[in-house]
Amino acid sequence: MPDEADLVDRDRLRPFLAERLGETDQFGVERHDQGFSNETLFVTWGDRELVIRRPPPGETADTAHDVLREYEVVHALQDTDVPVPTTVAKHEDSDVMGCPFYVMDRLEGDVMRFVELDRFSDADARRRVGEEMVDTLAAIHTVDVDAVGLDDFGTPEGFAQRQVDRWTEQFEWAFEETTAEREVPEIHRIGDWLDENVPDESAHALVHGDYKLDNVIFAPGSPPEIGGVLDWEMSTLGDPLCDLGWLLFFWPDPEDDLTPLMQTMAPTFTQDEAYLTRGELVERYEDRTGVTVENQRFYRVLAVYKMAALGEMFFARYLMGNSDNTLYQMMEDGVPTMADHAGEIIEGERPL
Structure with a gap:
């Protein structure tokens, strides 16, 4: 470091x-x-x-x-x-x-990474946290990119297909190092399913690329209000539902049985009473954007696939001796777990 x-x-x-x-x-x-x-x-x-x-x-x-x-x-x-x-x-x-x-x-406020803020622990505040997350995401996706000078900030056509191709390539790179330790055959099936189910058409919008709770800062005081969205390094013009799928991956529902890995990657407090469910997040997103969320399984599976590819690269770097980060080592079992997670979404065993 x-x-x-x-x-x-x-x-x-x-x-x-x-x-x-x-x-x-x-x-x-x-x-x-x-x-x-x-x-x-x-x-x-x-x-x-x-x-x-x-x-x-x-x-x-x-x-x-x-x-x-x-x-x-x-x-x-x-x-x-x-x-x-x-x-x-x-x-x-x-x-x-x-x-x-x-x-x-520098913005004043707090980032909620793994611990709920005490000032947001009542039912009204918990609901508002989810509403703020969705409303802010909708604001990002409805920016007039021509008006703000971002009309050439990316190539939205074919964005989802390029995402599938990109993360497949990252897996291939990592597998050169990791397959000697263990293989993840389920990943190949997930990649094939994604390739076969890329939506024919999608909306075009500014996308953040890493939109989740720990990349926003909540302003001081109550009720909850997002004071700023951080970490825009992955932003581009593309398919906005990729952002939504990523947010949903990091938003556990009450009935989710979280693995030890997910407990280290996502906040568990969204499982508590009064937080919006993933289904309610999607409904509010549709209301705020006027976009009907079709192919939700594709976008949710893509999010898991992306995180699993990152995890496999982490594990490869751990094996190369480039990192002693505990999370990187955990990906030996974590990536197969995420592959199973994606397979359950495909089979309808993890509905919204």
Whole structure:
């Protein structure tokens, strides 16, 4: 894990910020230790709290988790109904931090990752958490991309098919390393089913790419209100129901028997009384967008397939000695478990 010295040169960052925000005597930097991709730094600049997003150290320009693309979408959404942090600046060169980066204001509030916020523990608040998640997703999917300058932000035609192809390729890469330890034959059946069931037509919209509870921040106070949507690095133009399927994967229902793996990946408190069920999330999404959610099994299976592919890559990196993360090791059994999960959705054993 890189430390702060690997990520920021304070002597170079300070004049960059001073030129844009004015001088200050109070300047601090702290690395945020959550996440698996782009690096997040919390910066104190006088009485202003900032966030810097940059790629991990050692990445090349071609593979550096394009933070400038993330900046582009967050900046474009500033005056829309989608809650996002206020952008401050971007820097495309490597002279300040050794890589491109961007700066935004830090939002006040809380992220619900695995623990329910005490202030949201009553029935009304629990219902509102789900409603906020759906309403904000609907706001993302109904953005006028032409009006905000994102009309060339991706190629929505054929998006779902490309997702199937992409994650199949990731499996193939990982299997070169992992099959010597164990095989996952069910994954091939899942991939074939997805390939045969890609919807002929789909809506085109801005998609977030990783929309779930721990990628939004809830503003202080009650009732629950999303103050900002975070982590836009996977965003593009595509099929919005892929976002919905991803949200549903990370939203356990009360009757779900969660495996130990899922208990480490998804919040379990959505199983508690008064939280919206997956079916209720879909109904509200249809109401807010005017879109009828057809082929829900495809999008839910695709979400599991994507997560399983990520898991298989994690396991491959663990076997290569590139990570000692406990989650990566858990994927030896976790990916076969997810393959079974996807198969149960296909067979109708896990309805909405």
